[in-house]
Each structure stands twice: as structure tokens, then as C-alpha cells.
Amino acid sequence: MSLQKLCELPEWKKLVEQADKMDLPENHLKYLVKEKNRLEKFSLQGAEIFYDFSRQRVDEKTINLLFELADARELKENFNLMAAGGKVNTTENRAALHTASRDFLNDSILVDNKDVMPEIRRVREEIKEFVSKVHNGEITGSTGKPFKQIVVIGIGGSYLGTEFISSALRAYADKNIEIEYLSNVDIHNFGRIISYIDPKITMWIVISKNYTTAETMANAKLASAFMEGKGLDPAKHFVTVTSKGSPGDDKKTPVIRSFHMFDFIGGRYSVTSAVGGVPLSLYLGYDRFERFLKGAEEMDNHAKSAPVHQNLPLVAAIIGVWNNNFLGYNEQAIIPYAAPLHKLPPHIQQLYMESNGKSVTRAGDILNEPTGVIVFGEPGTNAQHSFFQLAHQGRPFPIDFIGVIKPQYEQFQGRSKGVTNHQELWANLIAQPMALAAGKDDKDNARHFSGNRPSSTIVLNDLTPESIGRLLAFYEAKTVFEAFIWDINPFDQFGVELGKTMASGIRNEIAAKNDKSNHTFEGMDSITRFYLDTLFSGRLKD
């Protein structure tokens, strides 16, 4: 069923008018931030996260109109439908149950009248039992040595979330196990990894839902040949995380253990499933992985049950749409003032841009409004010394600043200019949103700051597994809330198919040439032919 077109919604029309009003000089952020109780009115707290949108270009009327839009698009109802197993992935006729993978409350969630919770719990139990045997040395490599190095072979959603969580929680990694990611098919990625691992103590975890992803298969094959070349039995060094019955779950190619993933959890939402569960439990211990899940669950419950006007990811989503569709910003930066979160921006870049980079409604109609923005970011204060010149005096873009009250290391209290490093970090975290919002007049145009540049500030108590889980689930929920406003499907990715198909045709040409050196690329267009000839010639023409 088609929803009403966005541009025809009365709530949307009112917001278009409201955007004109917010563009008036008297609504410059330098005035808005000085309003009485600005922060109290435009901030929220829930699931131990503080969300401050006082430096967004909104007033009470704007927010109320956005709440009306949220109601008109039934955001919470959609979210709860998703979490209850509704087939919200309409184009693929599937549920989207990443929330179920960290649901410790509901006994059963039905999809097609089948309860999915028992298998979710079973996989978690299998992970727990497996990891304990690896840690205590019951499960070892083929020479009997305990595993000390893990290489995750997987690309996109099969590793970005895990990479984010493992780097965020590195301070907790006390199992004497290192973790690496072999994602890219680029041979440099493989070459670099095998240049320093010790194969006897290495476990390869191959992660692929259908076990056909070209990059992952190529790397798994190389890794297997490498292990055999070292006289080691791949069956004792490989683990797979894949769909039940996929080629990776086939007794014909034996592995230490195969863990299942489900078609109702998409790759970019899968870090709380076995995709993250197996490597993260090995790296951090199963208990910490479960603490991480419980943090995510806490935010899920908040997203499900908090009223619209107190709902952090929902409010973040309507602000996102406001900035995008009404104020015309095309990007969203994520700047964590916490180095362990340095892989958050690339993870959210994938989560958000793959989910919301769509142009079609769930009913298949072409949308007239732009959808997902471009997400990018680096940690602060590094970003200040990189692209903040443009943020302050060039093309404006909205920013999520993220701060953490308690760092993972507290033993360093040395002071420079009277403050600790952590305090220096916070001085900058506090200063930047205000500088962007307020600006500063100067008669010299080169030293003039126009201000009125919007940002949110998100504060976490700490960087514990729970807090990281909450933050992850916050961005996941924000992403799907935005999709529900546009009425797009955030769970499919048909946009990656054309490139795959074309690469497959080119791969066949290369394979033909490998096979017969006199093969020419006649069937290809002339540009493609040039590149194929260049690759085989080994060098640009002089």
C-alpha cells in the first residue's frame, strides 16, 4: 500500500514554510542558543545517552511540526512492527530482526508463524561454548597450539561493525588474542596480513551469508592454500559464519565449526548476531559480548517505548530529515571525541548510506525528495586540524559531536596548560559546536565567521561494552526511523547489483584471456577494452 506522497502531506508543507522562517536573520543560531532554557528544551536523555540538539537550527514550532510528521508517518508503530517480526523488508519479503539478536526479554518472536528466538538463543549458546573451549585450549590449531590470532574474512557488513566494536573495546581485550580483517580482494590486503601472522596459531573466520561473495571467496581460497602450503590442515583453522545449508555450511569442506546467520538480519545490521558474536567473543570474551548486546537492547527498548518527544533516535532522525530535506544540507559528519570510536564513522557510513541511499518508496514509486545524505567523519580533535576550516568558513554541513565523560585510561593525570589531556579534549568538544553556531563578526572578511552551522552533541558516560551497544543501536534506530519517514526500504541494496553484474562480465573476459593468451576483448566497449589491454600489458604506454 502506498503512503501519501511526502510533498502532499500537510505536515510536510508546513515544514517547507517553516524552513523559510528559520532562514530569516533573526533565527540565526547565535540568537537561538541564547534563549532561556535552550538546552533544557532541546536535549534528551535516555538509555544513559545524552542527546543535545540545542545547536540545531530549530525552534519549538519546528520541533512540534517534526513531531507531527513523525506521527503522520507512524514511526514508532513501524519500529515496533519491525521489532515484532513484521515483513518490513518489503522488496525481499523478509523480516528485519536485528533487534531480536539482542532481545533478552521476549520469549518468542514469530516470523511466518515460526518462533525465531530459539535459534537465536541456540547460536548464542554455541558461540559461548565454542569460545570457552578456544580460550581454555580445548580447541586448538592443527599443531595443538592455542589460537592467538584471528583473521576475519568478510567484506562490508560482514566486518565493518565488528571492526568498529573491536577497536572501541580494545582496552578490554585481555584474552591474548589479536584480531585482523581481510576484507578487500586487493592482494595487498592478503599480502600484508600473511607477512606477520603465525599460521600455526591463526584462526580464519569466514563470514558470508550466501557464501558466494566474490571477494570473500577469493580470500578464503588464498588463505586455505596458504595454510596448506604451511603444512597445516585448514579444517582445523577455519570457522564459518553463514546461512544454514550454504556452501560454507557443507560437511564436504570441513571446518572447526560453522555458525548460522539468518535471512532476517541484513549484513549492515548484523554485528549483534553471530557475525560479530563469534570474533568479538573470541577477542573480548563472551561475557563482554553479551554486555554489549544488553546495551543495544536497552536502546532498542527505549526506541520502542519512549514517547515520540523523548525518543532519542527518533528525534535524531527527524532532525536529520529536517537538515536534509528542508534546510538542504547534503552531508552528515560524525566526529567522536574519543579515539576508540575512530571506526564508528566508517561503520555508520555503511549502515546509513547503504540503508538510505534509495530513490524509491516501498510501494515502488519514485521519490521526489532526496533521501540519505553522505556520512563521513574522523575523530576530534584530529578533524579540527583536517577539515574544520571548511566546516567553519566553507560549505556548511551538520555534525554529530560525540563525547565520553570517563575515558578507558584514567592513570594519566599529567597536565599541560593546567589541564589533563582528557580535559583538553573536552575543552575542544565544548568549544566547537558553539563556535560553529555563534560565529564571530570581523571587519576583515578572511577572519569573519558566519556561524549558523548546526550540530548535535551526544554524550556517553563511558566506553564500556554496554555504552558501545547503546550507541550502535542509537544509530541503527535513527537510520530506520529516517527510512520510515521517506517510506523507503532500508533493508535491501539492489543498487549494488549492476556493478556486480558488469564486473562479472569483465571477470569472464579476464579468465578467458588467462586461459588463452590470444583471446581479444572484441565483445567489450572500447573504454573497457583499453583497461583490459592495459592490465595485461603490465604498464601504461609511453
Place this chain on the structure above:
Amino acid sequence: MSLQKLCELPEWKKLVEQADKMDLPENHLKYLVKEKNRLEKFSLQGAEIFYDFSRQRVDEKTINLLFELADARELKENFNLMAAGGKVNTTENRAALHTASRDFLNDSILVDNKDVMPEIRRVREEIKEFVSKVHNGEITGSTGKPFKQIVVIGIGGSYLGTEFISSALRAYADKNIEIEYLSNVDIHNFGRIISYIDPKITMWIVISKNYTTAETMANAKLASAFMEGKGLDPAKHFVTVTSKGSPGDDKKTPVIRSFHMFDFIGGRYSVTSAVGGVPLSLYLGYDRFERFLKGAEEMDNHAKSAPVHQNLPLVAAIIGVWNNNFLGYNEQAIIPYAAPLHKLPPHIQQLYMESNGKSVTRAGDILNEPTGVIVFGEPGTNAQHSFFQLAHQGRPFPIDFIGVIKPQYEQFQGRSKGVTNHQELWANLIAQPMALAAGKDDKDNARHFSGNRPSSTIVLNDLTPESIGRLLAFYEAKTVFEAFIWDINPFDQFGVELGKTMASGIRNEIAAKNDKSNHTFEGMDSITRFYLDTLFSGRLKD
């Protein structure tokens, strides 16, 4: 002297009209790419780099109009003026002579009638001699052990270029020396590094032009205290790269050696000076650093002397301005299909966004046209599994694809689906620009690809030091050519000052509270006060 306003230039007006024409359905890229000799007409080669703009939304008329714009703005003259020591950094009344730092041809370059080449050569000689003594064990740490670990302390331009080059050339690092970057003031950055270095064999290289950068000073202080705590003499473990006479070049705080940087080379252009020279020569050997310089010089010479219509960085710059100012794209992605280039996007993000994120002409007039775009990127094929859904079916953005014919590792010729990993990578590199350009019709809108999405493809022969130098200098020249079109100053960064000033005020408040625990933050605005109270309370209120 003010140049004529862009919007009043006849060349600019013609381009505005031309953009309307290129928006017509018959000028969709799916037709343009099929034109006879499309690639021959819209590609260039120089300094061993191939630059293909056949998948940009241009025809011959567009390109000719852009050449007229280039002539009107005297791009090559400006570049040569810059390279000859002209004071092109107008707001700071300085030259911008990064090209001089790799100039092996010119005997002398005068700035204020003083030849700068002797001191450039002298610093290079000092680096060469120093590095050789470190490598042969003449210069050691305070216990007499040779140095095996380097930590560069520096932020922004003091490390991003070096990080890019060191990761690109990691395959050449045969000096048994590891390199790390302590950039962020975030205590997690310091805590992580000292968790695994061995202080006895560690050399700290502190890089800061004026030796006052808050982050760098805080980290240097922590590092020095850490070394003393281990019973090691900082004077035997610290090196500085700084301006002559700065506090880092003061005999009162002795160091192993202090190398000079010059006010005519800005941070983001400084990797070919001592800023990159000291750490990179230690890591790779001085000879390879010089090979890298010679590659950069080659591209500089090309940029200086190749005619406008054959000039790679100049053509890339006018295409950049065409996409930005006439076709309305706000972003530029950089997608290297070469994992060793994974730090190229963050380096160019800084180089470009800090240089061109301006709103004021060199004469101090406010520009009406947008300047620098937002630069971001990840390596391919990883990016395909991350944000390419949006690239194909969401909001379009231009992309630079970068391919390398010969990888650094050639020993892996195992095949999957009939091709090697390197060939699989190329199959994707070839397929993506064409898929984006041509698109594909489908009655099902969710599977429809609108195409007409522009990209360039840049091909390098290999990833040698020379090739990396050429690529670096290509992007540096492209950046300043774009600035010359807009008539902005790409060498200053006043936009970072306001945040620094405000952070300094907040730091003082924190220091006051550290000093006297009953200090209150009365002088601060209420939002700032909230954050300061939160930091000191140690936890969000429940």
C-alpha cells in the same frame, strides 16, 4: 588587486549556459561514453599517470569553455608564480614553496631576495646523515640500544601526509623500524601507544612549526614524563621538527637533533619537507624518501610546463570546478583500488578541505560561488560494499577511481573464478565507472539505475616511491589550481582560529577548577556550564 568577479566573467556565463545543455536527456553519459574516440578525446597521460575523464559529464564544447576559464584565471601563470617564490599566500604575506622542497633542478629560488634552496638542501643533507647514523647504530637511545620504534607526535598537516606515505610504502620498510602516530590529544591515543612500545628503543619525533600546538605540546609533555618514569633520558629519545628559534629548537630543552621547517611551506603541503623527511627516511631509508621526492618533482614539472589542454592536475581542477559550480555536486569521493592507498582519502580530505574551504577572495571580497567540496573515501572494493548503494541509486557524487597496474606483491597468483585477486580488483575498477555512467533501465523502479553519475579514473603503473610522489603532487597541484580559479588563498586557515580561541577560554575555566575545587563556571553561557559541570561530575545525571 581584485580579479573580475567570477559570475561576471564571460567564460563563467557561458559555462552556466553549457551546464543547462549538459543536463538535457540527450547528453546523458550513457550516450556520451559511446561516442567515437571518447576515451582518446577525454583522457591524458603525463608524469606516468593516466587520467581518464571520459565518464565526466562533459563534451568538447564544455572542455573548451573550461580551458577558456583556465586561461582567463591564468592558472599556469599563477602556479609558476607560486613555484618561483611569489607571495601567493597573500593574507599572511608568504610564499608557498612546497614545490621547492623537491626541486632538484633549480639552483636558486628567491623569497625577499633571499635564496631558499641552500637551506632546503642543507636540511635534506642533515636528514640523510642523521638517518644513516640511526640505521648503523651510531645514534642510539639512552641505554645504547638501537632505535626500532618511532612515534611521530604531531597533528593535522604534521602527520597526515607522512601517515599516507608510510602506509603506501610499507612494503618498502626494511629498516626493522616501526612507525606510529600520536596525533590526537585524546588520552586513548597515548594510552594505546605506550601499551605496546618498548621505551628503550623508541624515538619520539615532535613536529610542530611554532611548537605551541596544544595537542602536540600536551602529548610531548606526557611522552617526556613517561620516558623519565622509565628512567630514560628524553634528550636521548626526542627529535624535533620545527621552525628555527621556536621553543622546540632551544638548547635549554636538549634533544637528539632538531630539524628546521620553513614558514613558506604550510603544514598540509609539508610531507616533502623535513616534516615527512625525518620519519619517512628513518622508516624507509633516505634513498627511498628521495625517490618519492623525485616523483613529486616530476609531476610539479608537468604542472608547470605541460600545455593547459595536456596538463593533468589542471584538467582535473577544471573538472572539479565544473562538477561543483556548474553541475551542483557538493562532494568528491576518492576510491583507490589499492589498499596501500587507504590513507590517501584522509590526507586529501585535509589538503583539499583546509585549502579550499574558504568564502573570501584573495582581495578580501566575499565570494558568491561555493568553493571546496567535501572529500571522503575508502578503498575499493570495500567502498562498493559500504556506500556504493547510495552512489548508484541515491544522491549522486563524483568519484576519482584510482587503479594500479602492478601490485607490490606479485607472488600470489592463485585464482578464484578463473582470475587472480588483482584481476578481480580490476574487474571491479573497470565495471564501476561504467555502471555509474550508463545505468540500466528496469521496469521495477527498485532495480532501475538512472546512471549519468560522473567519475574519473586515474591509473598508476605501480606503487613505487616515485609513483606515490607523483600522485601526491597531482592532488596538491589540482587543489591549488582550483583555488586559483576561485581566486581564494589555499594556504591560510583562519577558519580554525575561532574554535581554538573558544577552547582556550574553556581550558582556562577547567584549569581554574583543577586549581580550586570550589570554582564555579559563572562567566560561561549556560550550555557551556552544563558541559563543564558534567565533565567534573564524572557522570550524566540519572
